[in-house]
Amino acid sequence: MGQYLTLSSTLMCPHGGTVSPIPANSKVSLGDAIVLATDTFPIGGCAFAPGAPHPCVQVQWIVTALRATADGAAPLTTDSVGLCVAADSAVQGPVIIQATQAEVTGL
Numbered sequence: 001m002g003q004y005l006t007l008s009s010t011l012m013c014p015h016g017g018t019v020s021p022i023p024a025n026s027k028v029s030l031g032d033a034i035v036l037a038t039d040t041f042p043i044g045g046c047a048f049a050p051g052a053p054h055p056c057v058q059v060q061w062i063v064t065a066l067r068a069t070a071d072g073a074a075p076l077t078t079d080s081v082g083l084c085v086a087a088d089s090a091v092q093g094p095v096i097i098q099a100t101q102a103e104v105t106g107l
Helices: none
Strands: 010-012 056-063 081-086 091-094 096-099
Touching: none
Parallel strands: none
Antiparallel strands: 010 096, 056 081, 081 091
């Protein structure tokens, strides 16, 4: 299982748009709140416009952490797979996970 995605994780659409997770979870954190597949993942600044503008606006997660739950939902890790979609739900490509929080250690 990969590292958990948190609010500090950097996610982008394949066209350079920024994914800004809005977590509903406030109970589980690793320094920052972890993000869950049930959270909202709006995308801003997507430059996809072949012919007519058709930017990515949201991420839909299709693969989540398989053996974990947090606050009753599936958390996301660097192994998760999400698809960036346009307003009409057309799939635009996979989300790019560029960086995430460093591994957490305890005392």
